[in-house]
Amino acid sequence: MSLHPLAEQFAGVAAEYERGRPEYPPAAIGALAAELGIAPGATVLDLAAGTGKLSRALLAAGFDVVAVEPTSALRDQLARALGAERIQPGVAEDIPLEDRSVDAVTVGDAFHWFDHQPALAEIRRVLRPGGGLAVLNTVPDWSGASWSDEVGQLVAGTRPEHPNFDGTSWQDSVRAAGGWSQPREVRVTASRPAAPDRVVDHLASFSWVAAMPPPEREAWLAGAAELIQAGTTPAEFPVHVVIGLTSLEAS
Numbered sequence: 001m002s003l004h005p006l007a008e009q010f011a012g013v014a015a016e017y018e019r020g021r022p023e024y025p026p027a028a029i030g031a032l033a034a035e036l037g038i039a040p041g042a043t044v045l046d047l048a049a050g051t052g053k054l055s056r057a058l059l060a061a062g063f064d065v066v067a068v069e070p071t072s073a074l075r076d077q078l079a080r081a082l083g084a085e086r087i088q089p090g091v092a093e094d095i096p097l098e099d100r101s102v103d104a105v106t107v108g109d110a111f112h113w114f115d116h117q118p119a120l121a122e123i124r125r126v127l128r129p130g131g132g133l134a135v136l137n138t139v140p141d142w143s144g145a146s147w148s149d150e151v152g153q154l155v156a157g158t159r160p161e162h163p164n165f166d167g168t169s170w171q172d173s174v175r176a177a178g179g180w181s182q183p184r185e186v187r188v189t190a191s192r193p194a195a196p197d198r199v200v201d202h203l204a205s206f207s208w209v210a211a212m213p214p215p216e217r218e219a220w221l222a223g224a225a226e227l228i229q230a231g232t233t234p235a236e237f238p239v240h241v242v243i244g245l246t247s248l249e250a251s
Contacts (some may be wrong), residue, residue, distance in 0.1 A: 009210035020201030024057040025190035036132035042103040051077035054108035092119035114171035135244035147231035
């Protein structure tokens with residue numbers, strides 16, 4: 001199964017992704033655990049685990065984490081964070097786990113990259129009866145910075161068609177698949193330290209920015225950095241985590 005061309009770009013920006021993207025706050029893990037009815041010690045598959053930001057938060061909360069990630073550069077980051085024994089290469093449409101082997105599946109900022117129906121069929125296969133799926137999305141909130149509107153316009157002016165914004169929603173795909181409970185969402189807001197360099201790394205980790213030809217990418221990031229450094233950045237930014245939830249219905 002080949003990756004979406006934009007998703008392939010994360011291999012080249014693994015370090016920027018790790019530095020720039022926000023961590024998942026403990027409150028988000030507590031919320032998804034409560035909603036899905038899983039307790040510490042439960043086996044959780046973190047699918048498309050990236051550099052391990054969500055995997056680390058799940059592990060810290062006491063879950064038995066298995067991380068599946070298709071990209072070798074990101075798996076290298078995962079191995080340093082989790083230990084190689086917890087990591088499997090693989091994709092959502094062909095999960096390298098046994099039937100009914102996990103209590104929950106989490107997807108952090110990645111469900112939009114999947115071929116939804118094959119992925120949901122595979123998630124159903126590996127879940128134990130009554131198991132659930134949590135689809136997390138982090139929403140950057142830079143509104144407290146003086147440069148937020150200018151940088152927002154810069155981002156909007158360069159973003160091509162992208163499945164997270166222009167594709168089928170995870171909720172519609174779950175409803176179309178059948179056999180899942182009505183999708184629902186909870187939202188958690190926390191705060192994180194803010195720094196101009198970290199914002200630039202976050203921008204650099206956007207798939208479509210990573211896909212730019214190197215001279216164009218360097219010029220675009222330099223322009224964004226100039227805007228950010230010339231303005232004012234608060235000491236902290238809020239982090240909004242939208243947690244989508246659904247569970248297997250009894251067959």
